[in-house]
Every structure is written in structure tokens, then in C-alpha cells.
Amino acid sequence: MNIRNIYHWAMQEMEYLCCNKKTGICFMNKLKSKKKHMILGSILAVVLIAIVSIFIFINQPSFGRTPRGERLERILRSPHYHDGAFHNELEVPVLTSDRSRIEGVFEFLFRKIDGLRPDTPVPVIKTDLKKIPADENVLVWFGHSSYFIQIDGKRILVDPVFYIASPVSFVNKPFQGTDAYHPEDMPDIDYLIITHDHWDHLDYQTVTELKSRVGKVICALGVGEHLEYWGYDKEHIVELDWNEDAPLAPGFAVHCLPARHFSGRGLNPNQTLWASFLMETPSQNIYVGGDGGYGPHFVKIGERFPKIDLAILENGQYNEEWRYIHLMPQYMAQAAKDLKAEKILTVHHSKYALAKHRWDEPLENAHHIVEKDSLNVLIPEIGEKVEL
Numbered sequence: 001m002n003i004r005n006i007y008h009w010a011m012q013e014m015e016y017l018c019c020n021k022k023t024g025i026c027f028m029n030k031l032k033s034k035k036k037h038m039i040l041g042s043i044l045a046v047v048l049i050a051i052v053s054i055f056i057f058i059n060q061p062s063f064g065r066t067p068r069g070e071r072l073e074r075i076l077r078s079p080h081y082h083d084g085a086f087h088n089e090l091e092v093p094v095l096t097s098d099r100s101r102i103e104g105v106f107e108f109l110f111r112k113i114d115g116l117r118p119d120t121p122v123p124v125i126k127t128d129l130k131k132i133p134a135d136e137n138v139l140v141w142f143g144h145s146s147y148f149i150q151i152d153g154k155r156i157l158v159d160p161v162f163y164i165a166s167p168v169s170f171v172n173k174p175f176q177g178t179d180a181y182h183p184e185d186m187p188d189i190d191y192l193i194i195t196h197d198h199w200d201h202l203d204y205q206t207v208t209e210l211k212s213r214v215g216k217v218i219c220a221l222g223v224g225e226h227l228e229y230w231g232y233d234k235e236h237i238v239e240l241d242w243n244e245d246a247p248l249a250p251g252f253a254v255h256c257l258p259a260r261h262f263s264g265r266g267l268n269p270n271q272t273l274w275a276s277f278l279m280e281t282p283s284q285n286i287y288v289g290g291d292g293g294y295g296p297h298f299v300k301i302g303e304r305f306p307k308i309d310l311a312i313l314e315n316g317q318y319n320e321e322w323r324y325i326h327l328m329p330q331y332m333a334q335a336a337k338d339l340k341a342e343k344i345l346t347v348h349h350s351k352y353a354l355a356k357h358r359w360d361e362p363l364e365n366a367h368h369i370v371e372k373d374s375l376n377v378l379i380p381e382i383g384e385k386v387e388l
Contacts, residue, residue: 062167062204063265064197064226067272071225071239078221078241078273085270086222088260089242090295092324115358121177122350125383130187137283137388139310141380143178143351145201145291147312151388152281154190154252158288158312160210165200165352167265172200175359178351178382183209191248194219195290196263196274197226200317200352204230218246218254222272226265242275251282257301259292261325276301284309284388287339291348293324294331298338310388311341316349316362326355329365333373344369345378345386 067075075081080089127140134153141147144165149156162182166172183206192214194202202223208230217227217237224232224239238246240256247253255278263272277288278301287301287308302308313335314327327335336344349362363379370377380386 061230064202064204065229066268067222067225071222075222075271080242080273086263086273087270088262088295088325089258089297090260092260092293094262094325095321096323097321113356113358115360116353116356118175118359122175123381124177124180125381125385126180127383127385129185132187132385139345139378139380139386139388140384141345141347141382141386142181143174143382144349145195145314145347146181147345147347148186149279149286149388151279151286152251152283154249154281155187156191156193156279157186157189157210157214158193159195159201159290160186160192160206161200161203163203163205165203165354167199172352172354174351175353180383186210186213188213188215190215191254191279192217193254193277193279193288194223194227195259195276195288196220196261197223197265197272198263198291199265200354201291202226202265207232216248218248218277220256220273220275222263225272240275241273253280254278255280255305258297259290260295260297261290261292278305278308287311287341289313289327291326293322293326294328294335298335302339306340308339308341310343310345311336311339312345312347314348315346315365316357317352317354318357319355322355329361329368332365333369333375336369336375337373343376343378345380350382 080086129140129148132138132150137151139147139149142160144161145159146161147158149158164172189210192207192210194217207227211231215236217224217232219227219237219239221239221241224234224237227237228234238254240246240254242256242258245253245255257276257278259274259276261274263270263274274290274292276290276292279286279288285305285308287310289312291314313332315329315332318326318328332346346362346366350359353359366377366379369375378386
């Protein structure tokens with residue numbers, strides 16, 4: 001991200017805040033010339049200081065790196081990349097509100113919601129992952145969208161976030177008790193899956209500490225740039241576009257599939273792809289849903305893979321303003337039915353408050369689709385060993 005881009009972004013946000021939303025008239029136009037110049041000079045000084053500060057801040061290693069070189073050439077050939085960004089299969093707005101991003105951030109930080117965070121520590125089981133027998137097929141969920149799968153002798157780790165889920169540690173703090181797992185608790189990992197590069201799915205400190213114990217990384221197109229920048233060997237990164245697949249080991253393959261979401265770690269969104277994945281193993285097919293709103297892609301995936309043993313779907317951190325790019329509760333059961341999955345596990349909840357619903361509402365959603373739709377939904381505690 002360069003200073004010019006930051007400047008344009010800052011000036012757009014300032015212009016939005018200075019103008020009357022109903023009339024579109026900027027209050028600056030009503031001031032006398034001398035006073036206007038004084039105010040503009042002061043604003044410009046503040047903006048310049050802010051620009052330099054933002055530039056220094058977002059050029060930290062944790063923000064990753066925009067794709068370049070051969071990877072960028074591959075991205076430019078992708079049918080899902082045009083007009084300088086990746087796009088969903090069906091164009092949908094990321095936000096359905098006319099509020100600015102700054103207004104949204106301020107509301108998120110300062111609007112109080114009852115039950116947004118639990119009053120007492122969330123129950124957590126501390127399973128010794130390193131002592132799980134190699135012949136057991138199990139899943140252990142760590143809260144939010146991080147989980148460990150041991151299947152047919154292979155160990156898979158998905159979207160591990162064990163430190164912070166945002167650019168700064170004082171935002172998106174984990175609920176009390178939920179930060180029980182850390183990189184040192186993980187055994188050696190055969191396949192590290194990263195569904196997209198948002199901070200609550202890709203944590204710089206976590207993946208850099210795991211680096212020496214990861215066999216291969218499986219990620220969507222462009223995300224490999226961050227990992228390579230952070231020291232991962234390019235030869236160990238399996239980087240896929242939607243509807244591409246790759247063999248991994250005898251009996252193991254991965255299929256990269258569409259999702260309806262967006263990406264980005266800084267001010268320039270959608271330079272990397274977001275995805276869901278189908279992990280094909282000798283005994284089971286496991287769908288890793290990542291983040292994303294409901295759409296016709298669920299039916300297509302269910303038709304392409306008629307036997308999905310476990311589907312892991314997003315449930316939580318949703319909002320009507322984001323209804324196209326997060327899975328809303330009213331569509332969870334339909335997504336599961338479209339996939340024709342034998343079992344469902346819901347994630348993206350119980351660790352962080354990234355939306356304005358009660359912290360335990362996603363758990364109620366999961367119980368609701370069991371009762372109303374008679375679906376086989378796994379509802380484990382954080383850290384509980386679930387037999388597959």
C-alpha cells in the first residue's frame with residue numbers, strides 16, 4: 001500500500017464526514033475564505049500526519065504483501081480477477097449500508113450491546129493433541145474458525161488464530177478462557193489450510209511460529225504471497241484458483257471451490273482470493289466452508305461431490321448489512337441441505353465479538369437447526385475431541 005492510495009482513501013473519508021448525508025452539501029462551502037483556509041490548513045496537517053502514521057503502521061510485516069511477479073501474472077489470468085480485483089461469481093455488495101467505513105468502525109468500537117461478550121469464562125477442554133493415537137480420526141475445534149483434523153494418518157490445521165484477530169491487540173480480544181491453545185500445543189502438521197487472508201483467519205504470529213512444523217500450505221490464489229513473504233518455502237505452498245484441484249498424497253486430494261466473500265488485510269481489498277475447500281481422504285470427504293454468504297454455489301458443490309461426510313459451515317459474526325458475504329442464520333440449514341452433508345459442524349463463533357449479536361446466539365442457531373430441520377449437527381465445546 002503506497003502513500004498515494006492512503007491519501008485518496010483519507011480524503012474520501014473526510015469528504016464523506018464533512019458533508020450532509022441528505023443534501024450532499026459540504027459545510028465547508030458555507031465558511032468565509034480566510035476561515036476556510038485556516039480550517040483546511042489544519043485539516044491538511046492532521047491528514048498528512050495521519051497518512052504518514054498509517055503508512056508506517058500498515059507496512060509492518062503482519063500486513064503481508066500484495067502479490068507480484070509470477071504469482072501476479074497467474075492472478076491476471078484468472079477468470080475471477082478483473083478491473084484490478086477478484087470478484088464473486090455473482091456480483092454482490094460487501095455492505096448494504098450507506099455508512100462510511102469510519103462510521104462502521106466507530107459504531108463497532110463504542111456501541112454497547114448486552115450479551116456481546118460472555119460474563120464468565122467460556123468452557124474449554126484442553127486436549128493434548130500430540131498424544132492422540134495416529135490411527136484415530138478426530139476433530140478438535142479451538143473456537144472461531146480454527147480447528148485441527150486428524151484423518152487417515154494425516155494432520156490438518158485450518159485457519160489457526162492463536163494470538164490476535166485484528167491488526168492491533170486491543171481490538172477483537174478473545175473471550176475469557178478461549179485463548180487456551182497456542183502454536184506450541186500443535187503437533188507437526190501435514191496440511192495447513194488458509195481459506196482467506198482476513199485477520200481472524202490468518203494470524204501472522206501463529207503461522208510464523210508454526211512454520212518449521214508445517215509440511216504443505218493449502219490456500220487460495222494470491223494468499224501464498226503473504227506466506228512466502230513470511231518465510232514459507234514457495235515449493236511447499238499449494239495455491240489454487242476456484243475449481244482447481246491438486247493431489248496431496250496417495251488417497252488425498254484437495255479441491256478449491258467458490259465462496260461468496262471478500263479479502264484483504266489493509267486498505268486495498270480483494271487482491272487475493274477467498275475460497276472453500278473439499279478435502280478428499282481415503283475414508284471421508286470433508287468440506288471446509290471458510291467464510292461466505294449463501295448462494296447457488298452450495299447446490300453446485302453438492303452435485304459435484306455427492307458424498308460429503310462432514311461440512312464445516314460459518315455460523316456467527318453476521319449482520320444484515322453483511323448479509324451477502326456472511327452466512328445468515330436463516331440460510332444455514334439450506335446450505336447444509338444443498339451440500340447433502342451427512343454431518344455439520346458450525347464455526348466462526350464463541351471466541352471473538354466481530355458483529356453485534358449476542359455471543360451465544362450462534363450456539364442457539366446450531367441447536368435450532370437440529371430441532372427444526374433434523375440435521376446431524378456437531379456442537380462440541382472448545383477443545384473437545386470429536387470422533388469422526
